Amino acid sequence: MRDLSNDQETGFGIIQRLLGMPPDAEQQFALQNYVNHLITWNRTYSLIGPAALDSLWSRQLPNALTLLPLLPDAARIADMGSGAGLPAIILAIFSTPTRQFHLYEANQKKVRFLNFIVTELQLGNRVMIHKKRIEEPHADSRTYDVTLCRALADLESIAKLSRFLLKPDGICLALKGRLAQDEVQRFQHSKQAQYFMAPTIHPAPDNPESVIVALRMVSRETGKQP
Numbered sequence: 050m051r052d053l054s055n056d057q058e059t060g061f062g063i064i065q066r067l068l069g070m071p072p073d074a075e076q077q078f079a080l081q082n083y084v085n086h087l088i089t090w091n092r093t094y095s096l097i098g099p100a101a102l103d104s105l106w107s108r109q110l111p112n113a114l115t116l117l118p119l120l121p122d123a124a125r126i127a128d129m130g131s132g133a134g135l136p137a138i139i140l141a142i143f144s145t146p147t148r149q150f151h152l153y154e155a156n157q158k159k160v161r162f163l164n165f166i167v168t169e170l171q172l173g174n175r176v177m178i179h180k181k182r183i184e185e186p187h188a189d190s191r192t193y194d195v196t197l198c199r200a201l202a203d204l205e206s207i208a209k210l211s212r213f214l215l216k217p218d219g220i221c222l223a224l225k226g227r228l229a230q231d232e233v234q235r236f237q238h239s240k241q242a243q244y245f246m247a248p249t250i251h252p253a254p255d256n257p258e259s260v261i262v263a264l265r266m267v268s269r270e271t272g273k274q275p
Contacts, residue, residue, distance in 0.1 A: 060106025096133040113139035123147040124194035208241035
């Protein structure tokens with residue numbers, strides 16, 4: 050595998066375009082620290098696949114940050130099946146404590162990495178790790194403003210999981226690839242569609258291969274809108 054540090058300059062250029070300004074010194078250090086530790090841990094724990102590892106700077110980190118403008122300034126946010134922390138850890142680096150990120154992950158090795166990286170990056174004031182499967186019953190049901198996911202499942206399954214986490218009018222943001230439109234069409238004919246407004250698709254800047262699919266919960270007070 051090539052030295053991923055060679056990709057940092059390109060990655061920071063993409064991130065600067067997404068943010069409209071350069072990351073500050075603390076954010077740059079946190080991103081570099083995250084990548085370096087992920088590479089090291091991945092040799093033993095296989096936290097992410099080879100393709101994702103090779104595209105950390107060029108795709109994975111920028112893709113996570115495409116979600117940033119869609120997040121409310123103050124929100125409880127659930128990352129469903131967080132894995133190695135993409136996208137939530139990256140979003141937390143660029144967020145204030147008014148955004149609270151709750152990362153759900155059942156794999157013990159990944160949870161160990163997540164706990165380590167939250168401590169290492171001093172993100173404990175805005176990130177909480179939950180070692181459990183997202184579909185398990187828990188006290189946080191229907192308390193989230195936003196759910197996030199990357200490479201988790203099809204939209205119907207994602208919507209079903211989000212239904213039991215989101216507040217009325219809450220929103221699910223799913224990072225998807227080139228076949229997103231097909232998934233959206235299937236979702237619109239599924240049983241879960243009745244609980245959500247019509248999906249919207251947001252192109253991911255700097256990456257024509259990716260989009261964000263947004264699903265907003267129907268308010269139980271008002272019922273589904275036309």
